[in-house]
Amino acid sequence: MAPQFETRLFINNEYVEAKSGQTLEIHNPTDGSLVASNIHVAGEADVDDAVAAATKAFKEGPWSQMNGAKRGDLLNKFADLFERNLDETIKLESLAMGIPVGSAKSFAHAIPAYFRYYAGYADKLEGDVFPPEDGSYNFVQYEPLGVVACICAWNVTYLYYAWKIAPALAAGNTVIFKTSEKSPLGGLFAGKLFAEAGFPPGVVNFVTGGAATGHLLAAHPKIRMISFTGSINAGRKVQEAAAKSNLKKVSLELGGKSPAIVFEDADLQNAVPNLAHGFLFNSGQVCAAASRLYVHESISTNLIATLKETFEVISQGLGNSPLDPTTFLGPVADSAQFDTIMKYIAEGKKSAKLITGGNQKGNKGYFIEPTIFVDPSLDSKVLREEIFGPVLVIQTFKTEEEVIEWANDTEYGLSAAIYTENISRALRVATKIESGTVGINSAFRPDKSTAFGGYKQSGNGTRESGKYGLHDFMQAKTIHIKLK
Numbered sequence: 001m002a003p004q005f006e007t008r009l010f011i012n013n014e015y016v017e018a019k020s021g022q023t024l025e026i027h028n029p030t031d032g033s034l035v036a037s038n039i040h041v042a043g044e045a046d047v048d049d050a051v052a053a054a055t056k057a058f059k060e061g062p063w064s065q066m067n068g069a070k071r072g073d074l075l076n077k078f079a080d081l082f083e084r085n086l087d088e089t090i091k092l093e094s095l096a097m098g099i100p101v102g103s104a105k106s107f108a109h110a111i112p113a114y115f116r117y118y119a120g121y122a123d124k125l126e127g128d129v130f131p132p133e134d135g136s137y138n139f140v141q142y143e144p145l146g147v148v149a150c151i152c153a154w155n156v157t158y159l160y161y162a163w164k165i166a167p168a169l170a171a172g173n174t175v176i177f178k179t180s181e182k183s184p185l186g187g188l189f190a191g192k193l194f195a196e197a198g199f200p201p202g203v204v205n206f207v208t209g210g211a212a213t214g215h216l217l218a219a220h221p222k223i224r225m226i227s228f229t230g231s232i233n234a235g236r237k238v239q240e241a242a243a244k245s246n247l248k249k250v251s252l253e254l255g256g257k258s259p260a261i262v263f264e265d266a267d268l269q270n271a272v273p274n275l276a277h278g279f280l281f282n283s284g285q286v287c288a289a290a291s292r293l294y295v296h297e298s299i300s301t302n303l304i305a306t307l308k309e310t311f312e313v314i315s316q317g318l319g320n321s322p323l324d325p326t327t328f329l330g331p332v333a334d335s336a337q338f339d340t341i342m343k344y345i346a347e348g349k350k351s352a353k354l355i356t357g358g359n360q361k362g363n364k365g366y367f368i369e370p371t372i373f374v375d376p377s378l379d380s381k382v383l384r385e386e387i388f389g390p391v392l393v394i395q396t397f398k399t400e401e402e403v404i405e406w407a408n409d410t411e412y413g414l415s416a417a418i419y420t421e422n423i424s425r426a427l428r429v430a431t432k433i434e435s436g437t438v439g440i441n442s443a444f445r446p447d448k449s450t451a452f453g454g455y456k457q458s459g460n461g462t463r464e465s466g467k468y469g470l471h472d473f474m475q476a477k478t479i480h481i482k483l484k
């Protein structure tokens with residue numbers, strides 16, 4: 001019987017078997033059943049093949065000659081194809097890592113808009129010209145970097161095509177995209193959509209594999225940039241490998257432990273869905289999820305009771321199939337993710353007060369009840385470390401100064417949310433919060449035109465999306481003309 005999905009690497013616009021001979025398995029997180037036992041893992045020779053294909057496409061052939069308008073046409077065609085194949089894409093993600101298709105769709109709908117946005121930029125890569133002073137005429141033009149590798153987390157793989165592949169291609173680079181070992185099917189499927197859109201061979205390549213494959217990319221002497229999304233630990237290793245090899249550029253989008261602050265004058269009808277559904281989207285497996293909640297003491301009893309009740313209502317649907325479009329909450333991604341989260345919950349039961357959840361739901365698959373801890377001890381892991389699961393930690397505060405200090409008392413700095421009807425206070429606090437994005441009266445919302453990235457150890461200062469993301473995939477060249 002023909003396979004239901006592609007499991008081979010996508011290099012040079014063809015599906016090829018890995019020369020490494022290695023494969024990996026993926027299991028359906030709803031029940032642990034085998035989804036695929038033969039996902040091809042890229043080894044050294046495979047990564048070399050992908051780099052050779054991407055290098056050739058960058059230096060020779062149609063892509064190297066293609067103008068920005070034509071690159072834009074191809075990006076627009078991919079956007080159309082992605083839209084037409086959206087259901088298949090999200091089904092493949094859901095099978096591998098359990099995201100409910102309804103949630104997946106709400107994010108995936110935005111992806112074509114990113115490609116169309118960057119298609120518009122592809123023929124507008126303007127430079128700068130300076131007045132001819134000191135006998136020379138000077139200008140700066142922006143050029144692509146060359147072969148760019150993207151290494152990604154598994155939680156919303158297709159969002160990373162939008163954040164990474166779209167701007168990289170608009171700028172004229174060629175791309176090798178490594179999907180996460182936890183969710184490789186959607187990425188492999190996307191390969192043929194890029195070919196069908198008309199991207200020449202070697203321009204977009206997909207490889208699969210785990211940390212070892214990622215390391216081969218990070219250490220490769222012919223790759224000019226790694227655009228990385230994942231944990232702080234792995235990001236640090238990528239930066240080291242890049243430094244030890246060819247000092248390639250590294251963009252790091254890393255973890256978070258983001259605060260949400262609810263002041264006494266907040267509109268709770270608006271805040272509660274953001275704090276509950278917004279946080280539990282994708283089972284809390286979102287880098288920017290507001291997993292530390294600070295509530296003003298005057299409203300804390302009421303708000304905590306409402307959140308407990310809301311979590312418990314959401315929990316009733318836990319265990320339903322993620323392939324059912326009405327399911328909101330799915331399992332966590334796999335057994336490793338499940339074990340990590342359950343360890344944090346066990347620690348939380350000792351260092352904080354559990355008010356709801358805290359258990360596996362059912363006895364198959366990796367469903368974890370939406371969980372709330374309150375009053376954690378200040379050194380507890382549930383308060384200080386990223387859990388990347390459906391576990392919310394709540395503290396009450398008295399003053400604005402105090403809550404700003406607590407919110408910033410972390411090495412993370414990805415996102416924050418502030419709920420208040422007082423706009424002056426909202427802007428004052430937003431300015432003092434050490435994070436790359438701040439939502440006022442809203443959970444984090446990615447947008448194609450605004451910058452996304454982390455302060456402190458949530459990143460290394462680079463930004464994705466908008467013109468900020470585009471510039472990350474280009475380098476400036478200054479040209480002087482000496483006037484005679």
Ligand code: NAD
Pocket residue numbers: 151152153154155178179180181209210211212213214215218229230231232233234235237238253254255256286287288386388414454458
């Ligand atoms: P991870 O760091 O384990 O893996 C991310 C990717 O890096 C995977 O493709 C993995 O194979 C690869 N990898 C692992 N070790 C590597 C190494 N030594 N060298 C090269 N590549 C390596 O993270 P994860 O479990 O996939 O994702 C969860 C983490 O990602 C969380 O910390 C989350 O906050 C973060 N994340 C950040 C963002 C963001 O935009 N800031 C978005 C989503 C997820």
